[in-house]
Amino acid sequence: MIKLKLLEIRNLKVYFNTEEGIVKALEDVNLEIDKGEILGLVGETGCGKSVTVLTVLRLLSNASTISGQVLFEGQDLLKLSEKEMLKIRGKEITMIFQEPMTSLNPVFTVGQQLMDVIQLHMNLDKKRALERAIEVLKLVKLPDPDYIVNKYPHELSGGMRQRVMIAMAISCEPKLIIADEPTTALDVTIQAQILGILKHLKEQLGVSILIITHNLGVVAQICDRVAVMYSGYVIETGTVAEIFQHAVHPYTRGLLKAIPPIEEKVERLNVIPGNVPNLITPPSGCRFHPRCERYKDGVCNAQAPSLRQLTETHTYMCYNPYLPEGVVEEVNV
Amino acid sequence: MGSVTTIMDENKNEKLERYSTLRVVLRRMKRNKGGIAGLIVVLIYFVIAVIGLWIVPYHPDEPDFESALMPPNPKHPFGTDLFGRDVLSRVIAGARTSFTISIFAVALTVFIGLVIGTIAGYVGGWVDEVLMRFLDIFMAFPEILLAIAIVAILGPGKINIVIAIAVFSFPSFARITRASVISVKSNDYVEAAKAIGESDMSIMLRYILPNALSPVVVQATLRMGTAILTISSLGFLGLGVKAPEAEWGTELAMARSYLESAPWLSIFPGIAIVLVVLGFNFLGDALNDALNPRLKDR
Amino acid sequence: MRSFIIKRLLLLIPIFFGVSVLCFLILYFIPGVPAKIIAGEGATKEDIENIRVVFGLDKPLYVQYLRFLRGIFTGELRSIKSGESILKEIAPRYVGTIQLAFSSIIISSTLGILLGVLAAVYKNSWIDNLAMAFALIGASTPVFWLGLLLILVFAVYLKVLPSGGREGFKSIILPALTLGLPSSAIVARLTRASMLDALSQDYIRTALAYGIPKRKVIFKYALKNALIPVVTVIGLQFGFLLSGAVLTESVFGWPGVGRYIVDAVFSRDYVVIEVGILITAMTFVLVNTSVDLLYAVLDPRLRKG
Numbered sequence: 001m002i003k004l005k006l007l008e009i010r011n012l013k014v015y016f017n018t019e020e021g022i023v024k025a026l027e028d029v030n031l032e033i034d035k036g037e038i039l040g041l042v043g044e045t046g047c048g049k050s051v052t053v054l055t056v057l058r059l060l061s062n063a064s065t066i067s068g069q070v071l072f073e074g075q076d077l078l079k080l081s082e083k084e085m086l087k088i089r090g091k092e093i094t095m096i097f098q099e100p101m102t103s104l105n106p107v108f109t110v111g112q113q114l115m116d117v118i119q120l121h122m123n124l125d126k127k128r129a130l131e132r133a134i135e136v137l138k139l140v141k142l143p144d145p146d147y148i149v150n151k152y153p154h155e156l157s158g159g160m161r162q163r164v165m166i167a168m169a170i171s172c173e174p175k176l177i178i179a180d181e182p183t184t185a186l187d188v189t190i191q192a193q194i195l196g197i198l199k200h201l202k203e204q205l206g207v208s209i210l211i212i213t214h215n216l217g218v219v220a221q222i223c224d225r226v227a228v229m230y231s232g233y234v235i236e237t238g239t240v241a242e243i244f245q246h247a248v249h250p251y252t253r254g255l256l257k258a259i260p261p262i263e264e265k266v267e268r269l270n271v272i273p274g275n276v277p278n279l280i281t282p283p284s285g286c287r288f289h290p291r292c293e294r295y296k297d298g299v300c301n302a303q304a305p306s307l308r309q310l311t312e313t314h315t316y317m318c319y320n321p322y323l324p325e326g327v328v329e330e331v332n333v
Numbered sequence: 334m335g336s337v338t339t340i341m342d343e344n345k346n347e348k349l350e351r352y353s354t355l356r357v358v359l360r361r362m363k364r365n366k367g368g369i370a371g372l373i374v375v376l377i378y379f380v381i382a383v384i385g386l387w388i389v390p391y392h393p394d395e396p397d398f399e400s401a402l403m404p405p406n407p408k409h410p411f412g413t414d415l416f417g418r419d420v421l422s423r424v425i426a427g428a429r430t431s432f433t434i435s436i437f438a439v440a441l442t443v444f445i446g447l448v449i450g451t452i453a454g455y456v457g458g459w460v461d462e463v464l465m466r467f468l469d470i471f472m473a474f475p476e477i478l479l480a481i482a483i484v485a486i487l488g489p490g491k492i493n494i495v496i497a498i499a500v501f502s503f504p505s506f507a508r509i510t511r512a513s514v515i516s517v518k519s520n521d522y523v524e525a526a527k528a529i530g531e532s533d534m535s536i537m538l539r540y541i542l543p544n545a546l547s548p549v550v551v552q553a554t555l556r557m558g559t560a561i562l563t564i565s566s567l568g569f570l571g572l573g574v575k576a577p578e579a580e581w582g583t584e585l586a587m588a589r590s591y592l593e594s595a596p597w598l599s600i601f602p603g604i605a606i607v608l609v610v611l612g613f614n615f616l617g618d619a620l621n622d623a624l625n626p627r628l629k630d631r
Numbered sequence: 632m633r634s635f636i637i638k639r640l641l642l643l644i645p646i647f648f649g650v651s652v653l654c655f656l657i658l659y660f661i662p663g664v665p666a667k668i669i670a671g672e673g674a675t676k677e678d679i680e681n682i683r684v685v686f687g688l689d690k691p692l693y694v695q696y697l698r699f700l701r702g703i704f705t706g707e708l709r710s711i712k713s714g715e716s717i718l719k720e721i722a723p724r725y726v727g728t729i730q731l732a733f734s735s736i737i738i739s740s741t742l743g744i745l746l747g748v749l750a751a752v753y754k755n756s757w758i759d760n761l762a763m764a765f766a767l768i769g770a771s772t773p774v775f776w777l778g779l780l781l782i783l784v785f786a787v788y789l790k791v792l793p794s795g796g797r798e799g800f801k802s803i804i805l806p807a808l809t810l811g812l813p814s815s816a817i818v819a820r821l822t823r824a825s826m827l828d829a830l831s832q833d834y835i836r837t838a839l840a841y842g843i844p845k846r847k848v849i850f851k852y853a854l855k856n857a858l859i860p861v862v863t864v865i866g867l868q869f870g871f872l873l874s875g876a877v878l879t880e881s882v883f884g885w886p887g888v889g890r891y892i893v894d895a896v897f898s899r900d901y902v903v904i905e906v907g908i909l910i911t912a913m914t915f916v917l918v919n920t921s922v923d924l925l926y927a928v929l930d931p932r933l934r935k936g
Contacts, residue, residue, distance in 0.1 A: 089839070091842060097836070104837065105838070466649070470649035477877055572896065599783065606773050614767060
């Protein structure tokens with residue numbers, strides 16, 4: 001029996017028309033998230049992480065090409081009407097953004113903003129909506145929620161605002177929360193608290209979380225599985241253990257090496273040489289090949305590698321991966 | 334950025350630095366169609382103002398009562414006025430009047446504004462405070478009223494109109510200059526010049542002013558439009574240049590009485606004003622976009 | 632918040648002082664002895680001396696200044712030309728100007744905001760282009776010429792509205808349009824920029840990501856933010872309107888303070904000029920201060936403390 005995934009992204013391709021040319025933001029993205037799972041989506045700035053999730057919610061207004069499938073509980077979101085999407089957004093799938101300082105509307109109180117969403121999706125009257133708002137503020141462990149509902153965003157600290165954002169995200173009992181760099185703008189101690197709350201909510205509410213980050217530390221802390229993106233492709237996915245211990249893609253390895261060690265002093269941070277590729281005229285074949293240390297001429301630059309499977313949970317896209325000893329067979333998916 | 338760092342292309346930075354000068358401004362200007370249209374109108378206006386009196390078909394001031402109040406016709410494409418003067422010739426002559434007054438008015442405004450703004454911004458402290466409160470008082474008057482008051486005191490005439498315009502325009506200039514000077518002042522090269530003991534005067538003239546000028550250029554262009562509007566407004570109220578000299582606002586004031594019998598009198602001078610002011614506004618906007626690309630809405 | 636209000640109100644004192652001194656000094660900037668001007672040509676030495684005493688021109692400057700101030704409010708200050716109390720003459724005209732200015736503000740803000748929002752929402756469409764063309768032309772058109780054109784169309788050709796005077800509701804339509812249209816152009820431009828800025832903010836993305844319908848996002852979430860700076864500009868338009876009123880009143884023969892001042896310029900009635908300008912400037916300053924305070928009320932970020 002095939003278990004139905006909560007979200008499945010199949011061969012997603014997204015292009016934009018700009019004055020300079022066609023930006024090939026996503027070329028072939030494949031992702032899946034199970035119920036009650038936290039998936040980390042990692043990659044450098046500009047690799048297409050945000051475009052991917054904005055496509056899921058159909059929030060891109062200026063894309064010239066969108067093809068592939070985004071199956072949410074088996075239903076292709078790309079085929080829904082705008083009206084039907086309004087019932088998905090904020091209800092089934094919610095989002096937490098990177099900038100808690102600017103993601104909330106400055107001229108409405110926290111309560112007004114929460115209640116707008118709650119009344120829209122839960123069919124509650126004003127009084128019940130307010131109760132629900134206070135309830136979710138409690139869930140994200142904000143002190144004195146009765147007081148905070150009447151505050152404007154600027155009266156709260158960054159960490160508190162991000163909790164309000166999370167409260168909004170869970171207010172209508174969603175099935176999937178997408179968190180786009182939820183802790184990047186916050187202090188390290190606040191970061192840990194926010195991650196703790198997310199993990200707690202997953203356990204308490206059974207909600208799935210897709211967390212976008214470029215911080216592998218965050219991934220190690222709360223994720224079950226990881227997907228690594230590079231220039232419009234998901235180039236490797238696996239469980240946290242698989243990726244951290246047996247990454248096979250040279251790019252993933254490079255990322256892991258670039259984590260600055262805490263214990264020892266290093267002369268120079270490890271970096272992957274070269275730049276993130278231009279998306280208008282991307283490199284041929286595997287888009288990582290100009291920066292790759294295992295580049296094979298005539299192979300890597302000829303055609304984009306197809307998706308290969310190592311274990312049931314571990315997939316990658318590479319012609320010349322770091323395979324564990326003993327493994328020679330490659331299985332095309 | 335994150336834990337993944339990429340090597341910066343250092344050459345790129347250097348290039349950026351070199352290009353962010355006049356050439357970039359010109360290139361950005363070229364892409365702005367409104368700006369080019371504005372520039373063309375302004376240039377035509379300049380040319381007409383300078384050579385207008387040689388190309389007019391008729392003498393603009395000499396009456397010819399036999400052909401009074403003629404509607405537009407092949408001989409007089411814009412018609413004639415009460416005294417039989419050719420309206421086209423008067424519109425051309427009017428360009429010269431408004432050009433002369435506005436250019437001197439804006440020059441005077443820029444001069445006063447720069448002096449006060451630079452001193453306030455550079456010296457700071459109580460000098461700044463006093464100068465700013467002084468400007469507040471001038472800014473408390475609606476513009477045209479201040480101009481009327483000054484013309485009332487000094488009497489009509491070109492020079493007095495120049496002064497009137499400068500008096501109500503300089504405060505906004507001084508403020509813009511001051512803000513710009515304050516932002517330039519904190520740059521390293523100013524600190525360096527201070528450190529090697531250059532005098533305040535030379536720092537202001539050599540380092541601060543040239544770098545603080547771009548908002549002033551934009552404002553001066555836009556102010557040309559305002560000045561032209563003010564000149565015609567004063568003219569319309571009867572406080573403009575003395576008769577029989579042609580001036581667009583004065584023409585329109587006369588036309589007011591002949592709206593029914595000779596509507597063409599009130600059409601052409603008005604179109605001339607709108608076109609020229611529009612030209613300066615387009616040009617000013619384009620300059621603003623080109624000089625401060627960050628402010629441009631995408 | 633309270634300290635902000637108090638600070639803003641305290642700032643009025645030096646400005647009022649400066650403005651009144653400047654207005655008072657207008658008489659003293661005039662070349663020639665003021666009394667001689669007041670007395671008119673052909674006046675004898677005694678006449679001039681008499682006037683000096685009557686007007687208090689022989690007293691020290693600060694005494695004259697105080698008398699001038701007191702004279703405005705007690706109505707003792709009289710027009711040189713008509714001999715009437717200026718306070719009495721100016722009061723109905725003041726009402727006229729305010730009436731005109733308010734009617735124009737209503738036109739300029741409704742039309743300006745409507746056009747600006749439409750232009751921003753349909754950015755780069757023909758609606759946007761048309762609205763912005765209107766805005767640019769509006770900002771470049773002399774008020775008095777627009778007045779002439781409106782008279783030409785509605786009074787001369789269509790004959791549906793009066794070309795001047797102040798009788799009934801119909802007579803205010805053209806003056807209010809004359810004054811309101813150019814100002815609506817400025818409001819439209821600013822509303823568009825402000826709206827575009829608001830629409831590009833993160834909180835708009837948040838609202839859309841939470842399934843809030845686009846119409847509500849535009850008219851509730853974005854507009855409330857976008858209107859804050861627009862309110863300021865509408866307030867500042869009041870200054871523009873007071874300026875424009877001088878011209879509009881002249882075009883339409885509307886009995887207001889502006890025309891009163893211009894008439895006084897021609898009859899060399901300097902006291903009327905002084906008082907008229909002073910009252911207009913004071914109104915302008917008071918309106919600007921109220922706008923500042925209103926801004927603080929509208930923007931919760933400024934409402935601290």
